[in-house]
Amino acid sequence: MEATTTLTLSSSPAAAARRSPARATISHPHLRHYPVRISRPRVAQSLASRRLSSGWRRRRRGSGLVVRAETFGQLTTGLESAWNKLRGVDVLTKETIVEPMRDIRRALLEADVSLPVVRRFVSSVSEKALGSDVIRGIRPEQQLVKIVHDELVQLMGGEVSDLVFAKSGPTVILLAGLQGVGKTTVCAKLAFYLKKLGKSCMLVAADVYRPAAIDQLTVLGEQVGVPVYSEGTAVKPAEITKNAVEEAKRNNIDAIVVDTAGRLQIDKTMMVELKEVKKAVNPTEILLVVDAMTGQEAAALVTTFNIEIGISGAILTKLDGDSRGGAALSVKEVSGKPIKFVGRGERMEDLELFYPDRMAQRVLGMGDVLSFVEKAQEVVRQEDTMELQKKIMSAKFDFNDFLKQTQNVAKMGSMSRVIGMIPGMNKVTPAQIREAEKRLAFVESMINAMTAEEREKPELLAESRERRIRVAEESEKTEQEVSQLVAQLFQMRAQMKKLMGMMQGQEAIAGMGDLMDSLNADEKAPPGTARRRRRRSEPPRQRELDAVGGASRS
Numbered sequence: 001m002e003a004t005t006t007l008t009l010s011s012s013p014a015a016a017a018r019r020s021p022a023r024a025t026i027s028h029p030h031l032r033h034y035p036v037r038i039s040r041p042r043v044a045q046s047l048a049s050r051r052l053s054s055g056w057r058r059r060r061r062g063s064g065l066v067v068r069a070e071t072f073g074q075l076t077t078g079l080e081s082a083w084n085k086l087r088g089v090d091v092l093t094k095e096t097i098v099e100p101m102r103d104i105r106r107a108l109l110e111a112d113v114s115l116p117v118v119r120r121f122v123s124s125v126s127e128k129a130l131g132s133d134v135i136r137g138i139r140p141e142q143q144l145v146k147i148v149h150d151e152l153v154q155l156m157g158g159e160v161s162d163l164v165f166a167k168s169g170p171t172v173i174l175l176a177g178l179q180g181v182g183k184t185t186v187c188a189k190l191a192f193y194l195k196k197l198g199k200s201c202m203l204v205a206a207d208v209y210r211p212a213a214i215d216q217l218t219v220l221g222e223q224v225g226v227p228v229y230s231e232g233t234a235v236k237p238a239e240i241t242k243n244a245v246e247e248a249k250r251n252n253i254d255a256i257v258v259d260t261a262g263r264l265q266i267d268k269t270m271m272v273e274l275k276e277v278k279k280a281v282n283p284t285e286i287l288l289v290v291d292a293m294t295g296q297e298a299a300a301l302v303t304t305f306n307i308e309i310g311i312s313g314a315i316l317t318k319l320d321g322d323s324r325g326g327a328a329l330s331v332k333e334v335s336g337k338p339i340k341f342v343g344r345g346e347r348m349e350d351l352e353l354f355y356p357d358r359m360a361q362r363v364l365g366m367g368d369v370l371s372f373v374e375k376a377q378e379v380v381r382q383e384d385t386m387e388l389q390k391k392i393m394s395a396k397f398d399f400n401d402f403l404k405q406t407q408n409v410a411k412m413g414s415m416s417r418v419i420g421m422i423p424g425m426n427k428v429t430p431a432q433i434r435e436a437e438k439r440l441a442f443v444e445s446m447i448n449a450m451t452a453e454e455r456e457k458p459e460l461l462a463e464s465r466e467r468r469i470r471v472a473e474e475s476e477k478t479e480q481e482v483s484q485l486v487a488q489l490f491q492m493r494a495q496m497k498k499l500m501g502m503m504q505g506q507e508a509i510a511g512m513g514d515l516m517d518s519l520n521a522d523e524k525a526p527p528g529t530a531r532r533r534r535r536r537s538e539p540p541r542q543r544e545l546d547a548v549g550g551a552s553r554s
């Protein structure tokens with residue numbers, strides 16, 4: 001059964017002249033889940049009140065983190081109160097997430113995301129928050145930031161949706177959109193983008209109702225250095241576009257971008273005209289240009305155009321303005337069509353591919369926390385911990401584990417930027433971490449020179465000087481250095497027992513500090529010193545130490 005759309009428009013000519021909002025109620029079977037109320041985009045308002053943000057604003061939060069916020073300042077702040085509600089909370093539970101979820105819901109609604117989208121989002125975040133594992137060293141609020149980030153990415157379509165190019169013949173990109181949304185500017189920006197990709201391009205003036213639009217396109221074409229195809233205002237847009245495709249073929253042009261007429265509101269003539277162009281040239285891409293400042297209305301518009309003519313995606317303009325975020329967050333979810341590009345200013349280079357991941361980071365303004373959580377997840381896998389715990393319990397911590405742990409500490413080094421954020425880690429200085437990274441290369445070469453058996457049974461090395469000499473020769477280190485490494489492993493076994501007690505919660509990361517001490521300890525100490533120091537802490541097995549100590553002396 002073919003779907004039908006009913007548009008009920010109510011706007012007096014006088015009101016239209018004043019550009020007051022025209023209301024349109026869409027009823028369509030596909031919109032069952034997303035009842036939307038469309039009002040004509042607040043074009044005049046958005047143009048008049050455009051307050052361009054001055055780029056990134058840096059703010060320092062109470063937590064001591066440097067947080068960045070861009071256009072979605074209000075949304076970012078709203079979400080921030082959700083994280084704040086988790087201060088002092090140890091774990092995410094049904095009870096502890098009630099308040100933060102309420103804040104997230106409020107923040108999204110205030111950002112003009114439609115209610116059904118917000119409901120689904122909040123329920124999905126709650127589910128993930130309750131089902132998430134406790135990760136050592138990560139505070140509940142940091143965990144929630146990460147969950148919300150991942151959900152935002154999904155909400156916006158997950159992956160970047162790049163332009164599609166025709167397999168043969170010129171790629172035809174048809175642009176549609178209401179008046180004043182930035183369509184003509186986008187035409188030129190796209191041409192600029194295509195040129196950067198090394199594609200030849202031509203602009204097509206198919207807005208036959210406004211001679212000024214043709215002039216504007218001609219000027220912009222000159223600005224970006226691409227030809228503009230025009231047949232004036234007397235020919236039908238479908239005809240012009242068809243002829244333009246032929247012209248592009250003759251001149252071996254890779255892509256054409258077609259500028260069509262914008263209207264103050266969705267009307268039948270506009271849709272019919274677009275359908276005719278579509279039928280005449282079968283465009284590779286049909287992109288609807290929408291104004292980000294219109295919030296969820298932008299998402300509803302994309303839905304309507306998709307139902308009416310079938311589009312391949314949307315371009316969101318004026319994201320540098322007062323956008324609250326609703327459009328960027330809702331378009332994909334509501335319409336099923338991806339946002340392909342975003343406009344962030346009036347210059348030709350201000351058009352970028354839409355990356356859901358980057359956008360989510362911008363919304364949250366917490367890139368640092370996110371990369372920290374990701375890195376910590378990578379470094380401190382729970383399974384690894386369990387495995388390590390078992391090994392320590394059975395005193396089987398060997399050179400393979402030693403290497404893994406050393407690598408982990410070095411990995412943490414790459415995040416020394418956020419070191420202060422890690423509970424218990426602030427006592428480890430970035431300089432120490434850098435030292436650990438250097439040490440890793442040193443240690444790795446010796447461990448690589450060991451046989452698999454020696455790595456698993458360090459006792460073999462402790463008991464045999466020949467083995468140590470062989471490892472030293474193969475790794476181009478001194479025998480003394482190898483002896484020291486072996487001694488260090490046994491020392492670590494002893495210290496690991498201490499670490500075990502701290503394996504749960506934040507304390508475990510603090511244990512990394514001990515690990516660091518252990519790695520750095522005795523590094524420059526002469527053989528034998530390690531032994532004395534060790535006696536002060538928990539002593540490892542005497543036989544092992546004697547063997548290594550003896551080896552050092554021998």
Ligand SMILES: Nc1nc2c(ncn2[C@@H]2O[C@H](COP(=O)(O)OP(=O)(O)OP(=O)(O)O)[C@@H](O)[C@H]2O)c(=O)[nH]1
Pocket residue numbers: 050052177178179180181182183184185186213261262263317318319320321342343344345346350
């Ligand atoms: N700040 C900002 N302004 C933009 C952006 N894109 C377009 N504009 C401005 O928006 C105004 C309208 O852009 P046009 O390209 O003329 O819009 P249009 O959709 O072609 O309008 P009609 O031709 O009337 O249908 C111009 O002043 C553009 O410079 C953007 O991403 N950011």
